Amino acid sequence: MRNFFWKAGGLRAVGPAKAGPHALVTIAIAVIVLAACSGEKEQKSDAGTDAGDVTPCPWDDDDEASKANSLTIGKASEGYVCPKGDQDWYTLTMPDGNDLMIVSLSIEAPVSPVDPTYAVWDDAAKNVLQSPQARESAAPGTPLEIVHGLSAGRYMLVIRDTADDAEDVRHPYRIMVDADKDKDENEPNNDMDDATAWESTAVEAYISFRDDEDWYRFESAERGLVNLNLTMPAGGIEPKYRIIDPDGGLLVEDVNEAGKREDTDLEYQQSLASAGTYYVVVCDNDGVDSDRENAYTLELQFQEDPDVNEDNDHPSRATDLSSMACSRYWTGWVDIEGYLASSGDVDWYRINLEDCGRSIIEVDVEFAGQADLPDDLQASVRLVCESAQDECSADQDCMKLSKVCDSALDCQRIGNNCLAEGACSGAGVCMDSGYCGAIRISQSAPETVPDPDNAGSRIPNPDRGKLVFAAPLYGDTAAFIAVEDYHSDAHSIDHAYSLRVRVRRDQDLFESSEAYTAGPATDQDEIERHLQRAKEIPVHDCRAEADGGPECCGADTWVQGYLSYSYDQDWYSYTHPCPGEDCMVQVHYEFDEGPSDFYMQIFEGGTPWFDNLSDTVDMENQAARSGHFGGQDADDYCFYAFQGHAGDPFYYYLTIRDTVYISEGREEDGTWDYSSEQAYRFCVEKISSGCNDPCVLYDGGCGVPVSNN
Numbered sequence: 001m002r003n004f005f006w007k008a009g010g011l012r013a014v015g016p017a018k019a020g021p022h023a024l025v026t027i028a029i030a031v032i033v034l035a036a037c038s039g040e041k042e043q044k045s046d047a048g049t050d051a052g053d054v055t056p057c058p059w060d061d062d063d064e065a066s067k068a069n070s071l072t073i074g075k076a077s078e079g080y081v082c083p084k085g086d087q088d089w090y091t092l093t094m095p096d097g098n099d100l101m102i103v104s105l106s107i108e109a110p111v112s113p114v115d116p117t118y119a120v121w122d123d124a125a126k127n128v129l130q131s132p133q134a135r136e137s138a139a140p141g142t143p144l145e146i147v148h149g150l151s152a153g154r155y156m157l158v159i160r161d162t163a164d165d166a167e168d169v170r171h172p173y174r175i176m177v178d179a180d181k182d183k184d185e186n187e188p189n190n191d192m193d194d195a196t197a198w199e200s201t202a203v204e205a206y207i208s209f210r211d212d213e214d215w216y217r218f219e220s221a222e223r224g225l226v227n228l229n230l231t232m233p234a235g236g237i238e239p240k241y242r243i244i245d246p247d248g249g250l251l252v253e254d255v256n257e258a259g260k261r262e263d264t265d266l267e268y269q270q271s272l273a274s275a276g277t278y279y280v281v282v283c284d285n286d287g288v289d290s291d292r293e294n295a296y297t298l299e300l301q302f303q304e305d306p307d308v309n310e311d312n313d314h315p316s317r318a319t320d321l322s323s324m325a326c327s328r329y330w331t332g333w334v335d336i337e338g339y340l341a342s343s344g345d346v347d348w349y350r351i352n353l354e355d356c357g358r359s360i361i362e363v364d365v366e367f368a369g370q371a372d373l374p375d376d377l378q379a380s381v382r383l384v385c386e387s388a389q390d391e392c393s394a395d396q397d398c399m400k401l402s403k404v405c406d407s408a409l410d411c412q413r414i415g416n417n418c419l420a421e422g423a424c425s426g427a428g429v430c431m432d433s434g435y436c437g438a439i440r441i442s443q444s445a446p447e448t449v450p451d452p453d454n455a456g457s458r459i460p461n462p463d464r465g466k467l468v469f470a471a472p473l474y475g476d477t478a479a480f481i482a483v484e485d486y487h488s489d490a491h492s493i494d495h496a497y498s499l500r501v502r503v504r505r506d507q508d509l510f511e512s513s514e515a516y517t518a519g520p521a522t523d524q525d526e527i528e529r530h531l532q533r534a535k536e537i538p539v540h541d542c543r544a545e546a547d548g549g550p551e552c553c554g555a556d557t558w559v560q561g562y563l564s565y566s567y568d569q570d571w572y573s574y575t576h577p578c579p580g581e582d583c584m585v586q587v588h589y590e591f592d593e594g595p596s597d598f599y600m601q602i603f604e605g606g607t608p609w610f611d612n613l614s615d616t617v618d619m620e621n622q623a624a625r626s627g628h629f630g631g632q633d634a635d636d637y638c639f640y641a642f643q644g645h646a647g648d649p650f651y652y653y654l655t656i657r658d659t660v661y662i663s664e665g666r667e668e669d670g671t672w673d674y675s676s677e678q679a680y681r682f683c684v685e686k687i688s689s690g691c692n693d694p695c696v697l698y699d700g701g702c703g704v705p706v707s708n709n
Contacts, residue, residue: 055169057082062089065125065156076176081114081160082167089125090157090175094150098179099187100209100292101130101150105159106143109171114161115139116173120148121156129155130210133288137162138173147290149182149190149209182208183292189215192248195279202299205282207237209290213283218300223310224272225341225493228280229299232264236291237284239264241298246276252344255285264296269491271342273311306493307339309347314395315384315480316432318348321501333502338483340377341493346484349499352477356503359473360565360676364500365483367465367492375460377490379467379497380444382482384427387414390436398426398436409529413474415439437480441471441566444486465497470565470674472506504676508562510535510570531603534571534653539585541577542685553588553683560681561656563596563674569657575649577686582643582702584688584695587629587654594678597622597659600629604645604652640691640702656680 058080062069068089071077079088094101107116115137120130130148138144159175161167184206189196195215196203205214220226232239240255256264272278282298284290309319321334338347351361365379390401400423401414408416411424415438419425427437445464451457473479483499485491537559542552561570577583591598630639641652658673691702 057086057167057169060088063087065089065121065158068156071157071175071177074176074178076174078172078174079159080167080169080172081116082169084161084167085164086160086167088159090159091154092157092177093154094152094179096152097181099149099151099182100180101148101155102145102178102180103148103157104143104145104176104178105138105173107138107140107168107171107173109140109168112140112168112171113166114168114171114173115163115166116159117144117162118157118159118175120150121158123154123156125156135162147209147292149187149212180292182206183295184208184214186214191215192217192244192279198280198300201301202297204295204297206292206295207239207282207284207290208292211287212290213281213287216280216282216298216300217277218280218302220272220275220278220302221304222273222275223305223307224275225269225303225305226272226278226280227269227299227301227303228267230264230266230282230296231299232259232296233294234259234261234263235294236260237289238286239266239296240283240285241266241268242279242281242283243268243270244279244281245272246274246278251278257285259285260289269342271305271307271310271313271345273313303493305339305341306496307341307347309336309338310341312348313346315348315350315429315437318350318480320350320352322352333500336499336501337496338499339493339496340483340485340491343491344488345491346482346488349481349483349501351479351481351501351503353473353475353479353503354477356473357475358506359503360470360506361473361479361501361503362468362470362565362676363481364468365466365497367495367497369495370463370465373465373495374490374492376485376487377492377495378445378447378464378486380442380484380486381467381469382427382442382484383440383469383471384429384437384480384482385440385473385476386431386433386478387426387436387438390426390438391434392430392436393434395428395430398430399428400424401426401436401438412529413438413440415442431480440479441469443467443469443566447486465495470676472511472565473503506562506564507676507679508564508570510559510561510572511564511568530569530571530655531573531653534573534651537572537574537654537684539574539577539684539686542586542687553685557683558588558590558681559683560679562676562679563598563656563658564676565674567672568674569655572654573651574654574684575651576645576647577641578643578689579649580643580646581641581689582691582697583641583686584690584692584702585630585639585641586685586687587639588627588683588685589629590626590681591622591624592678592680593624594622594675595673596675596678597673598625598656598680599659600654600656600682602639602652602654604642605647605650640695641686642702654682654684656682 060079061067068091071090071092073092073095103118105116105118107114117132117137119128121128130150132144132146136144159173186196186205188194190213192215195217198216198218228241230239230241238255238257238259240253242253243251245251252268252270254266254268256266280300282296311317312319363381365381367373367379387401390398392398400419403411403424404422405411405418405424408418411418414424417425427439429437431437445467446461447464448458449461451459481501483497540551540553540557559572577585691697695702
């Protein structure tokens with residue numbers, strides 16, 4: 001048996017009692033006293049005691065608001081969370097002139113089963129005013145310290161275990177509440193109704209307490225611009241800003257996630273399309289942290305947006321180029337001026353194509369003042385058409401389309417971008433029709449170009465504000481052009497861009513465009529797509545020319561075509577002109593002067609067989625050229641058809657494209673040029689049977705003798 005006595009506010013057990021005539025009476029009295037005085041506190045014991053050793057919870061009667069203990073501001077108090085489900089209530093009074101309640105709750109113990117937390121109630125103990133988040137609590141060695149925006153007055157505070165399922169009879173918690181005056185002279189401005197009217201160019205303020213949000217309001221005329229700059233030294237928060245429109249919608253937000261270890265310097269220029277009251281909100285990233293010592297500085301500057309086309313930042317508000325009208329050959333050029341005057345600005349333009357049928361669209365963008373264009377501004381243009389299979393109600397519905405894919409080729413005509421999840425990429429915009437937009441082509445000015453003074457080196461592109469491209473259209477009723485910065489963050493009110501657009505008929509009678517890829521086709525799968533759509537042409541038999549045979553290439557035998565748009569490749573096929581035998585073949589060609597540097601190549605089946613016809617590489621302007629390729633002369637490479645090529649029939653393929661060096665699928669230098677007016681013409685002849693001198697028949701076919709190589 002053990003005797004009990006009261007000590008330090010709790011019942012404690014001491015050494016064994018000697019047996020005697022009154023032993024049973026003593027035990028009975030002790031049990032009665034314990035049960036009468038300790039209530040529920042004696043039901044649970046400290047789990048860290050020796051086997052059979054029971055330590056009852058310290059006695060207190062503050063388990064309800066009506067019996068709350070008093071806390072003195074600035075003075076620490078201790079208590080125990082024991083037994084399980086224990087609540088310790090306190091009352092406190094914040095003195096006049098103070099706006100901040102600073103709560104510090106700790107438990108000094110190596111380990112503890114208890115996770116102490118608290119809540120601040122109103123004076124009537126009816127409503128919780130402030131509390132930590134659900135999983136926040138004090139831990140051994142890690143106090144729970146929070147600043148609350150609560151002003152002078154009387155409050156209640158209750159302490160408990162976060163889950164109400166633990167107790168600690170050995171280790172007390174320590175609670176201290178302090179008060180302070182908020183240095184932020186704009187408070188209270190924590191919501192839209194109490195927003196501070198903006199009256200200067202800069203303000204210095206504090207995120208002084210948990211959930212503190214500083215709201216500022218300003219008026220803007222139509223087509224306004226606001227330049228925002230938020231700075232703050234590294235400190236206790238991760239600074240964040242939001243810009244809110246007159247309807248309460250979010251225009252933009254940004255945050256310095258490293259604000260606790262790095263200084264903050266956030267800048268943004270936002271367009272304000274319509275007149276009205278706008279708001280800027282400054283806060284901590286998640287509203288949890290505060291900093292009473294380090295002030296932030298917010299600067300706002302206002303001006304008019306020079307872009308008269310605004311607000312055209314979405315296809316639903318696109319500037320309508322209604323003056324364009326399709327004719328038999330082409331529309332005239334439409335010229336328009338715009339600005340990327342704000343960060344993230346995207347200018348959308350709509351082109352009506354209802355009467356255009358199968359046609360080609362040409363786009364030319366150039367920013368003024370290339371020499372002093374902002375270093376981070378890089379012209380970019382998207383051509384977007386409607387995807388009739390993908391319904392939408394918001395832009396976020398259109399990041400991917402319903403078309404499944406295994407490779408980029410499965411997404412031809414819609415951007416040639418197959419996402420990792422096996423769906424073609426969408427344009428990320430929901431059109432007015434309720435269907436998603438699909439990117440037809442996306443082009444950006446190169447960031448770097450070859451250094452003309454240092455072979456093999458690259459330099460920043462001096463013309464990064466210039467961009468041209470052309471793309472085929474497929475009977476769409478409308479097309480949309482989006483002009484933007486490549487990284488969506490650069491802007492300038494000093495550099496207008498000119499946009500030139502026209503739609504024209506494709507004069508290439510053989511053009512199918514079915515294998516169009518919004519980039520260079522370089523791998524075997526892409527080549528196979530072209531082979532399947534190649535236009536079959538005749539081979540003219542010229543062997544009887546000495547007898548006046550009529551089958552040689554003549555005035556009406558030429559095949560004519562055009563490289564009509566960016567990445568255009570024209571493919572033709574012809575059957576083996578001497579099945580089961582060898583024979584010599586010759587290709588006659590005529591190339592008009594123009595921007596494209598024509599490159600001709602012959603394939604056997606799907607395998608590259610012959611080298612290029614043109615040796616020019618991205619010349620600025622190719623001169624007119626004519627001649628023949630192949631034949632019996634050593635200089636003509638002994639171009640032939642080989643007896644070993646068998647099929648029913650066996651096809652050879654001829655392709656013409658612009659000359660650009662390509663390595664591993666990347667454009668190394670230059671651009672893929674095109675022209676609606678620069679024609680090419682060619683004709684294929686069979687000129688003799690066999691492999692004739694000076695050409696020699698080898699095991700692999702007919703070729704130039706080694707001695708002549």
